[in-house]
Amino acid sequence: MMTQQVTVDPDRLFFQSERRKLFVTGSEAVGEAIKRANVDVGIAYPITPQSESMHIVGDLYAEGYLKDYFRGENEFSVMSAVAGASMGGVRVFTATGGPGTLRSFEMFPTWAGARLPIVCAFLTRGVNSPLTIQPDTIEMAYMLDTGMIMFHAEDAQDLYDMILKAFVVAEQCDVHIPVGVFADGFFVTHTRDEVMVAPPEMKLPAYQPYSSPVPVMDMENVPFRQMRDPFVMKSNFISYAAHASWQQEVTAAAERARPYIQHYLGGLVEAENPGADILVIASGTAVSQSRAAIQTAAGLGFEAGLVKVKCLRPFPTEEMRALTGQCKAIVVPEFNRVGWLAREIRATIEDNGKVVGGPRVFGGMTMPTDMIVDAIRRCSA
Amino acid sequence: MQEKTFIRMSGLGGQGVVTAAHILGVAAVRSGLLSTVNPFFGAEKRLAPAESYVRISTHPIRERGEVLFPDIILILHPHVITLGKCYTMPFFEGLQPQGKIIINAPEPLPLGERDLAQLAGLAAQLYYIPATQVAMEVAGTNLSTNIAMLGALLGVVNLVKPGALEEALTERFGGAKFIASGTTAALDDVLKGKFAKVAQLIEKNVAVAEQAKSCVQQYAL
Numbered sequence: 299m300m301t302q303q304v305t306v307d308p309d310r311l312f313f314q315s316e317r318r319k320l321f322v323t324g325s326e327a328v329g330e331a332i333k334r335a336n337v338d339v340g341i342a343y344p345i346t347p348q349s350e351s352m353h354i355v356g357d358l359y360a361e362g363y364l365k366d367y368f369r370g371e372n373e374f375s376v377m378s379a380v381a382g383a384s385m386g387g388v389r390v391f392t393a394t395g396g397p398g399t400l401r402s403f404e405m406f407p408t409w410a411g412a413r414l415p416i417v418c419a420f421l422t423r424g425v426n427s428p429l430t431i432q433p434d435t436i437e438m439a440y441m442l443d444t445g446m447i448m449f450h451a452e453d454a455q456d457l458y459d460m461i462l463k464a465f466v467v468a469e470q471c472d473v474h475i476p477v478g479v480f481a482d483g484f485f486v487t488h489t490r491d492e493v494m495v496a497p498p499e500m501k502l503p504a505y506q507p508y509s510s511p512v513p514v515m516d517m518e519n520v521p522f523r524q525m526r527d528p529f530v531m532k533s534n535f536i537s538y539a540a541h542a543s544w545q546q547e548v549t550a551a552a553e554r555a556r557p558y559i560q561h562y563l564g565g566l567v568e569a570e571n572p573g574a575d576i577l578v579i580a581s582g583t584a585v586s587q588s589r590a591a592i593q594t595a596a597g598l599g600f601e602a603g604l605v606k607v608k609c610l611r612p613f614p615t616e617e618m619r620a621l622t623g624q625c626k627a628i629v630v631p632e633f634n635r636v637g638w639l640a641r642e643i644r645a646t647i648e649d650n651g652k653v654v655g656g657p658r659v660f661g662g663m664t665m666p667t668d669m670i671v672d673a674i675r676r677c678s679a
Numbered sequence: 680m681q682e683k684t685f686i687r688m689s690g691l692g693g694q695g696v697v698t699a700a701h702i703l704g705v706a707a708v709r710s711g712l713l714s715t716v717n718p719f720f721g722a723e724k725r726l727a728p729a730e731s732y733v734r735i736s737t738h739p740i741r742e743r744g745e746v747l748f749p750d751i752i753l754i755l756h757p758h759v760i761t762l763g764k765c766y767t768m769p770f771f772e773g774l775q776p777q778g779k780i781i782i783n784a785p786e787p788l789p790l791g792e793r794d795l796a797q798l799a800g801l802a803a804q805l806y807y808i809p810a811t812q813v814a815m816e817v818a819g820t821n822l823s824t825n826i827a828m829l830g831a832l833l834g835v836v837n838l839v840k841p842g843a844l845e846e847a848l849t850e851r852f853g854g855a856k857f858i859a860s861g862t863t864a865a866l867d868d869v870l871k872g873k874f875a876k877v878a879q880l881i882e883k884n885v886a887v888a889e890q891a892k893s894c895v896q897q898y899a900l
Contacts, residue, residue, distance in 0.1 A: 321708050431722060433744075453743075485743045489717035490704055583743050590741035664744030 301362035303501040305336070308466045311502060312459070312562065317494040324486035327454040327493050328393065328419055329354035331461035333363050335417075336501040338388035340367045343376040343398065349421045349487035351393040373398045377405035377418075384414040387507030389465065392416075395483055396423025399437045409476040410445025410548050413512050415468035415505075416476040419461060422582075423483040424661055432662020433483040435582060438610070439638035441478060445548045447555055448611040449563070450581040451481040454491045456608075463562040465502060471509045473555045475548060482633060485583040485664075552612045559609050566614035567607050567621070574603035575626045576677045578670065579618075581607040581639060584631045591631075591670035602629070602674045607639065618646050627677035628653045631670050635660040683736040684838060687746045687773075688828075689765050690755030693725040693866065695825030698851070699755075700731035703829055703838075705847035707735045710840040715740050719766065723862045728764040735838060748773045751836065753828050754782040755810070761788065769794055777802050781831050783810035783824060787898055799900045806835055808895040817890050818883040820873045822866075826884045830891030844888055848881045 306315070311334065320330065328351040332340070340359060342352035359367035365388075370376035376392055383390040394402065399420055409416050420441070424434035441448060449464060451457040457479065464477035481487060559566055578588045585606045592602050605621055607614060622628060622643075630640040630653060640655035647653070654677060657669035686703070690696035697718040704716035718731040732746040745766070752771055759765045760782070767773065771780055771794070780798070782788065784807055790798075798805060810827035814820060817827075829844065852871070874880035 321705060321714075432719075484717065484719065489715055489743060490701065491715045492708075492713070586741050586743045593741070664747060666747050667742055 299362050300365070303336075303499055305503050306500045308502055308562070311496050311500050312463065315496040315500060317496055320493050320495055321490060322454065322493055323350070323488055323490050324421075324454040324457050324481055325350040325354060325488070327458040328461060329358060330493065330495045331458045332391055333358055333498055334496055334501050335391070335462055335465055336389065336504055337363075337391045338365045338505070339383045339390045340364050341370055341376050341379045341383065341390065341392050342367070343370045343373050343394070345373060345394070345398045349393065349395065349483065351419060351421065351487070355391065373402040374405065377402035380416055380418070381405060381409055381412065381414055384409070384416050385412065387505070387510070389505035390416055391418070393419035393421060395421035396425055396431065396434075396437060399441070400425055403440070406441065406444040406446055406476070411544065413474045413510065413548070413551070414476055415465070415474050417461060417464045417468055418476065418478050419457070420478050420480045421483045421487045422480055430661055433485050433583075434634055434660050434662060435480070435482060435632065436634040436636065436660070438480055439634065439636050442611060442638065442642075445475060445552065446611060447473075447475060447477040447552055447609070449477065449479045449609055450607065451479060451486060452582060452585040452606065454486055454489065454493045457481045457486055458493055458495060460563070462502065465505075466562060467555055467558045469505055469509065470555070470558055471511060473551050473558065474509070474511050475551045475555075480582065482583040556612055563608050565617070566609040566612070567605050567617045569603065569605050569621055571601070571603035572605065572621050573624070574601050576600075576602040576629065576674055577605055577622060577625045577627070578602050578629045578631065578674070579605040579607065579639070579643060580631050581610065582633065584633055584665065587665045587667050588631055588670055591667040591674065594667060595671050595674045598671070598675070600674050600678045610642070613642060613646065615646050618643060619648070622647050622649075626652060629670065629673045629677060630655060631665060631673070632656070632658045633660065633665065634658065681750070682738065683734070683740075684750050684836070685746045685748065686733040686735070686751045686753065686832075687749040688731045688733070688753040688755065689759045689770060690729055690825075691725070691758060691764060692720065692723060692727040692729045694729070694755050695822065695866075696729045696755055697731045697863070699825035699829055700733045702826075702844070702847045702851055703733050703832075705850055706839040706843035707733070709843045709846050712737060712839070713740055715743070717744070719745055728759070728766060730766050748775055750775050750778050751832065752778070752780045753832060754780065755824060755828055757782070757784045757788055760790070769797070771798065771803070774801055774803060777804070779804045779806065779835060781806045781808060781828065781835060781895065783808055783828055785809045785812060795900060803900065805898045805900055806831065806895050807898055808891055810891060813891050813894055814887055817887045818873075820870070822870045822873060823884055823887045826887045827891040830888030831895040833888065834892030834895045845881065845885050848884055852880055853877055
């Protein structure tokens with residue numbers, strides 16, 4: 299028996315419904331989003347490290363919010379099964395993180411290449427160098443070029459909102475590629491915080507499989523050409539040209555997502571006091587630490603603005619250029635060793651000598667806000 | 680009520696460090712305050728170091744993760760200090776001036792001279808509470824040690840409104856669906872198995888907290 303809910307327009311669910319306050323963890327916020335997302339199938343692999351997210355989705359299946367739910371044999375199998383379900387024309391959700399992301403990695407470019415509007419939550423954890431299960435955003439560096447759209451949630455509220463909105467962005471006919479919603483493990487997944495949610499009686503409209511730009515796989519439509527007659531079976535000019543143009547089309551699809559992201563997320567970035575000489579640019583938990591640090595720095599007489607990056611793919615190239623044109627220094631705090639966000643910003647703006655890579659913590663550490671305050675102070679000198 | 684109180688709870692896996700933080704956070708929210716709560720632990724196993732953090736404030740809380748600069752530290756087991764089962768070294772690393780430490784131990788621990796001198800330098804206030812004994816005597820189970828520690832905390836600082844702790848206990852154990860990992864769910868079941876009825880569980884734990892309030896003793900530094 300499915301739980302009865304009312305289908306409402308996405309704009310009403312996101313912007314007009316009366317929201318109520320919950321005191322929940324990030325993992326529970328994932329459940330609240332899926333409860334309202336009209337998801338057909340959830341597929342889980344309960345690896346450690348994981349969060350409780352897919353366990354909660356399992357409970358939602360038992361309560362009649364999903365049509366089907368099962369466990370895969372491993373992470374790779376889950377991501378493959380998710381692809382199969384999506385090719386079959388249903389709305390599908392899963393979640394992973396850290397080593398789980400790496401174990402299933404081959405499937406992510408495959409999802410994008412097959413134009414599958416899968417939504418996956420990546421609840422980031424360190425990867426095994428050496429073994430850890432603590433928070434770290436290193437896996438996002440690897441995910442940047444898979445063809446997926448990438449959102450990065452600051453907190454549980456963002457995670458709830460972004461998962462719901464991800465389905466709507468992913469399923470646009472002119473987009474129709476997967477969206478990864480990233481949130482920092484522990485800092486978001488295990489943290490209990492206030493989250494405003496829409497009424498549970500409401501849900502998104504069902505996925506329309508015939509909005510797909512490639513034929514949906516069913517008994518009337520044979521699998522689309524890439525599957526029926528894969529390029530790998532040939533080695534000639536036509537196969538190379540088809541593959542190359544298709545890769546460009548996947549990239550173009552992400553570009554075409556920009557206006558939808560603008561509408562639903564209110565932009566790829568969010569800026570506070572962008573006229574300041576020093577800008578702190580961050581995504582995820584680093585945004586929260588930066589907010590606290592900027593407040594402390596202001597008390598000490600040092601002014602800094604904040605740019606929160608909400609969407610990493612497509613990258614907010616024009617926004618970044620416009621926001622950083624006048625500032626003298628850019629501080630990029632990150633929860634990973636390599637500093638992938640600093641790298642992205644350096645590759646985007648012209649006057650990139652002013653990008654200060656760091657501060658950074660990794661392998662599970664909490665970034666003391668004082669590290670950011672110190673960076674702001676040094677840039678003020 | 681202070682504008683902000685950041686609390687670090689250090690204990691051992693299975694003691695309810697995470698649960699205590701959850702209950703305190705809910706009690707704070709029910710008192711009209713803002714709160715965030717989060718734990719830190721490795722692969723879940725008994726007796727391994729586990730920490731949880733509660734931030735309570737009258738203003739929005741931005742900072743995330745571990746509480747690196749706590750106003751209050753709760754130590755749920757002497758081994759946190761004596762065996763170094765702790766995420767920081769020394770166990771009071773980051774404690775703010777005039778900060779408070781509440782330790783579960785039947786008698787004062789043999790802290791090193793350097794530690795005691797540092798604590799005195801911070802003008803810290805050190806308290807001891809035989810929390811496990813209180814839990815055993817009042818509730819008949821050491822699984823209520825975490826609630827005894829919360830009682831001791833509320834005996835030392837007036838953090839939440841009267842009755843909020845009971846409301847939070849009811850919310851956590853009173854039948855409403857609570858989502859936990861398999862290990863935590865199993866422990867919840869063990870705890871519920873210790874009491875004839877959920878109502879009794881809540882009543883006994885409220886009594887544990889009350890008793891703990893009067894058992895907490897300050898140790899002169």
